[in-house]
Amino acid sequence: MIWDVENIQQYIVVAPWAVHSTYKFVTDDPEKMDLGYFLVLPFLLLRILHNQVWISLSRYYTAKGDRRIVEKGIDFNQVDRETNWDDQILFNGLLFYIGISLLPQAKQLPLWRTDGVLMAALLHTGPVEFLYYWLHKALHHHFLYSRYHSHHHSSIVTEPITSVIHPFAEHIAYFMLFAIPLLTTLLTKTASIASFAGYVIYIDFMNNMGHCNFEFVPKRLFDLFPPLKFLCYTPS
Template identity: 70%
Template sequence: MASKPGILTEWPWTWLGNFKYVVLAPWVVHSTYSYMTKDESERDLSYFLILPLLLSRMVHNQIWISFSRYRTAKGDNRIVDKSIEFEQVDRERNWDDQIILNGFFFYLGSRHIQAAHHLPWWRTDGVIWTFLFHAGPVEFIYYWFHRALHHHFLYSRYHSHHHSSIVTEPITSVIHPFAEHIGYYLIFSLPVLLTLWMGNTSILSIAIYLTYIDFMNNMGHCNFEHIPKRLFSLFPPLKYLIYTPS
């Protein structure tokens, strides 16, 4: 919890406890039923594949968590040479809330945005534009949003919750109050929304983009390094493509 919790700190489904996944149940049932019962020409594969995409994100994150805890237990080359506190583990148990929120937005968009219906598997131009939008406006807006979160007013009410974890784990990257995540989703959804508007998005461009963000977030919050420093000397542009825990 932040030092001075602000409005919309709690997630809307916190009161449901372990039953929070029922928030997505109506859409999961509807997308599966629609895909199974409609003719092949009417089936919306992109709508049906939202659930597998969400599950793949959970598996991806869990692999990083398990790998990180194994490396932390070994104690080799830790950046912060401390053990993980039980309090932090408990505080970060709700890391899957942001995936539920992601599913909520995807299902909502898939039903109410006409351009999101019947997406193709692949569009090369869509993939290129997705990463150009990310490298341009998204990174710029995110930088200043993050700077604002470190202002004492927002920091004490929201972002301090994230920085309560001194010995970071991969999943520390997504441990934020609900209101802060809304801000992140508004920013990081821009490449998807803009390519939908341009008419060149695809199922794989969205899946690759989300996987890339998850990969970088998880790797960047480990308590140990993965990439030898020498690689940055051999290939200097690498520092513009990835960031490291240090």
């Protein structure tokens, strides 16, 4: 993927926070240093790299024809429509910066807390997955589908970043949903840099894998253990 000038210019919106966090990281007393605040920008860049790897891998298998699921080429209109896939990463980054600035619980998070990691995992597998199912089902109702979710399904041959191509209101709904584990660990003072970063990377991984248009999980595993199809999320 090649970024044009407009793609690069949009990153200016996070520049003030990125500069301020770097300045504080360099000049603050080590005991007062907020590592989480400083790591927001590197984390955003890591997410972009993660997505780009999936895009390249998916296009490789699409061109090679190996393990493809939908046997069609990628439409140029789809490529143009999906060029803003990194907008949601920038928006997420702004929310992180604002949250750290406004919420005392979000400041000076430790690198790791086992209880917070377990809490985030349990909250996701419980209420978040349940609510996500019904949100997604509601988005396929004709009223919401025609106004919002149809934009996502305009991409017939999905790419990894097709997973995040939604109208802004739909992005807000997803952000609110996936914020449940993050805000809960903050309010219970069990949050850590690892639980935040790990959870968001997990969401990115599942989104990318589910829309990559090549069979990521070998089919022979399902032949050996058929019930796996009820337990494992796959692109097909």
